[in-house]
Amino acid sequence: MAVGDDCAILTPTAGTSMAISKDLLLEERHFFSDVDPESLGHKSLAVNLSDLAAMGATPRGCLLGIALPRYDADWLEAFSRGFNRLADKYQCPLIGGDTTRSEHDIVISVTVLGEVTQPFLLRSRALPGDDIWVSGTLGAADWALNLLLRQKAGEVLTESETQTLQATRHALEWPEPRVALGLALRPLAHAVIDLSDGLVQDLKHILHASGVAAVLYESLMPVNLSLPDDDPQQLRQSVLGGGDVYELCFTAPQTARAALQAIAATLPVTLTRIGQVHVGQGLRVLDAAQQDISALPAGFDHFRPARRRKP
Amino acid sequence: MAVGDDCAILTPTAGTSMAISKDLLLEERHFFSDVDPESLGHKSLAVNLSDLAAMGATPRGCLLGIALPRYDADWLEAFSRGFNRLADKYQCPLIGGDTTRSEHDIVISVTVLGEVTQPFLLRSRALPGDDIWVSGTLGAADWALNLLLRQKAGEVLTESETQTLQATRHALEWPEPRVALGLALRPLAHAVIDLSDGLVQDLKHILHASGVAAVLYESLMPVNLSLPDDDPQQLRQSVLGGGDVYELCFTAPQTARAALQAIAATLPVTLTRIGQVHVGQGLRVLDAAQQDISALPAGFDHFRPARRRKP
Numbered sequence: 354m355a356v357g358d359d360c361a362i363l364t365p366t367a368g369t370s371m372a373i374s375k376d377l378l379l380e381e382r383h384f385f386s387d388v389d390p391e392s393l394g395h396k397s398l399a400v401n402l403s404d405l406a407a408m409g410a411t412p413r414g415c416l417l418g419i420a421l422p423r424y425d426a427d428w429l430e431a432f433s434r435g436f437n438r439l440a441d442k443y444q445c446p447l448i449g450g451d452t453t454r455s456e457h458d459i460v461i462s463v464t465v466l467g468e469v470t471q472p473f474l475l476r477s478r479a480l481p482g483d484d485i486w487v488s489g490t491l492g493a494a495d496w497a498l499n500l501l502l503r504q505k506a507g508e509v510l511t512e513s514e515t516q517t518l519q520a521t522r523h524a525l526e527w528p529e530p531r532v533a534l535g536l537a538l539r540p541l542a543h544a545v546i547d548l549s550d551g552l553v554q555d556l557k558h559i560l561h562a563s564g565v566a567a568v569l570y571e572s573l574m575p576v577n578l579s580l581p582d583d584d585p586q587q588l589r590q591s592v593l594g595g596g597d598v599y600e601l602c603f604t605a606p607q608t609a610r611a612a613l614q615a616i617a618a619t620l621p622v623t624l625t626r627i628g629q630v631h632v633g634q635g636l637r638v639l640d641a642a643q644q645d646i647s648a649l650p651a652g653f654d655h656f657r658p659a660r661r662r663k664p
Numbered sequence: 665m666a667v668g669d670d671c672a673i674l675t676p677t678a679g680t681s682m683a684i685s686k687d688l689l690l691e692e693r694h695f696f697s698d699v700d701p702e703s704l705g706h707k708s709l710a711v712n713l714s715d716l717a718a719m720g721a722t723p724r725g726c727l728l729g730i731a732l733p734r735y736d737a738d739w740l741e742a743f744s745r746g747f748n749r750l751a752d753k754y755q756c757p758l759i760g761g762d763t764t765r766s767e768h769d770i771v772i773s774v775t776v777l778g779e780v781t782q783p784f785l786l787r788s789r790a791l792p793g794d795d796i797w798v799s800g801t802l803g804a805a806d807w808a809l810n811l812l813l814r815q816k817a818g819e820v821l822t823e824s825e826t827q828t829l830q831a832t833r834h835a836l837e838w839p840e841p842r843v844a845l846g847l848a849l850r851p852l853a854h855a856v857i858d859l860s861d862g863l864v865q866d867l868k869h870i871l872h873a874s875g876v877a878a879v880l881y882e883s884l885m886p887v888n889l890s891l892p893d894d895d896p897q898q899l900r901q902s903v904l905g906g907g908d909v910y911e912l913c914f915t916a917p918q919t920a921r922a923a924l925q926a927i928a929a930t931l932p933v934t935l936t937r938i939g940q941v942h943v944g945q946g947l948r949v950l951d952a953a954q955q956d957i958s959a960l961p962a963g964f965d966h967f968r969p970a971r972r973r974k975p
Contacts, residue, residue: 373727382767416775453690456693456769460688464684
């Protein structure tokens with residue numbers, strides 16, 4: 354711990370508010386038991402930093418609680434290596450936490466703290482006429498997850514599927530939180546969210562909170578180039594519904610287009626315009642023929658059966 | 665959430681630092697599966713508020729992450745009732761968190777935030793000549809735990825044991841965080857800790873951090889009056905080694921005695937002087953005949969096998 358004993362101590366910069374995000378990651382629910390512990394350490398912090406990014410917050414510190422069924426020094430060291438490298442990168446030092454024993458599963462609980470100033474980036478500030486943007490590319494994390502699930506179920510992947518898995522699993526296991534983008538968006542964006550549960554579901558949160566409607570164009574989606582195009586339904590599901598992306602989706606007035614293109618040119622991240630906000634309610638997604646896609650991917654339900662079963 | 669969407673937002677009072685505590689509570693590790701969910705909600709927050717109390721911090725807000733093997737509305741409602749009542753009592757509103765599904769066990773992760781000002785109450789500031797004090801009474805939580813463990817192992821308790829369990833389990837299941845005491849101690853105490861792992865082990869943390877020695881007098885211990893005295897070894901173990909107490913142990917100069925007695929008279933909590941800090945290192949505990957107790961209770965090891973087995 355930095356200063357405190359029973360507590361961590363953090364002294365905020367005068368005039369700022371603290372943004373706090375907290376996530377639980379559970380074995381076989383949020384990660385496979387045999388996941389590389391170094392990537393798990395990275396991702397445990399990344400998903401929380403992604404929440405700070407969506408608030409346009411500057412990371413200040415983090416706390417880690419971890420429970421393991423048995424003490425495993427190698428595992429813990431690798432986990433810490435992945436965690437600490439990302440903490441260093443974003444100047445978000447580990448200021449507290451504890452390690453304990455669990456009965457069955459690995460449990461990881463991370464809390465991150467960041468600084469924000471008014472006005473806050475809120476989901477509720479999307480306005481009719483706004484463009485809808487997304488950072489990075491879509492679909493790779495979900496595609497990798499599906500291939501891993503099939504592999505764990507005992508299926509033998511084809512050579513081309515194995516290549517696709519190699520090309521896409523980095524997106525699943527090593528997501529990069531868009532911290533610098535979130536900060537750059539503060540003066541420009543109206544509403545921001547990170548795509549933890551998938552584009553359709555997360556954008557709906559913005560629309561609902563803002564009391565507006567939107568239309569997306571499937572042909573404009575920045576589909577990850579590693580994905581094969583021989584299964585259009587699977588592609589659609591992964592791009593529109595796949596979670597674990599940790600890219601930022603945001604709305605901004607059309608007057609911000611030039612400034613946003615300048616940001617994309619400066620930061621190592623692409624920005625793509627994928628739709629518009631309208632008066633009304635609900636989300637439409639139009640396919641390449643400008644027809645409504647009627648069956649949009651379902652949202653992520655935190656109480657549905659685990660999507661990652663043991664082999 | 666109060667303001668944020670992806671994050672909770674908390675605006676600190678100017679000139680203060682944030683004290684942050686975070687604890688994981690795991691089924692069958694930190695609580696029994698059949699525990700009253702209302703008391704579990706209370707205790708999940710209480711153990712974190714207790715850490716704030718030991719820092720002399722004013723609670724400001726909390727976050728709750730909870731994972732359940734299945735959705736159970738009644739259980740969640742009772743849990744929330746216990747949690748929220750304590751949050752209201754200490755003006756520590758729930759500002760964020762999430763509920764998700766686990767594969768096997770209930771997992772509870774709480775983060776609390778409080779405000780502190782310099783100088784901080786630190787474990788490292790005990791000085792030779794200080795009195796050692798403890799709040800409340802000792803031994804009840806550990807005694808109740810042992811009776812519950814025997815009951816769960818299939819033993820039938822005697823009538824007098826059943827009565828003792830009834831009298832002591834409140835201390836185990838409904839600990840009261842000493843928030844007001846921690847605030848009152850700020851100008852008086854040198855070093856403060858809360859007794860989550862037992863008096864001997866937690867006091868050793870103070871001694872080690874401060875580079876000092878101490879002597880405790882067993883005959884001065886504020887033993888909970890519900891405990892039977894027919895098993896002196898068990899009594900000693902529960903009083904000196906029993907965890908889950910959440911009373912404050914602290915050191916203070918002898919000049920603070922009158923002020924501390926005045927505090928005890930104002931707050932609804934007893935304060936008892938149980939020993940002194942000395943130059944040197946190590947902890948001695950003297951029995952009623954002023955002889956050293958050679959076998960002090962062992963410390964709590966977070967990787968030893970679970971102390972609470974399934975029946």
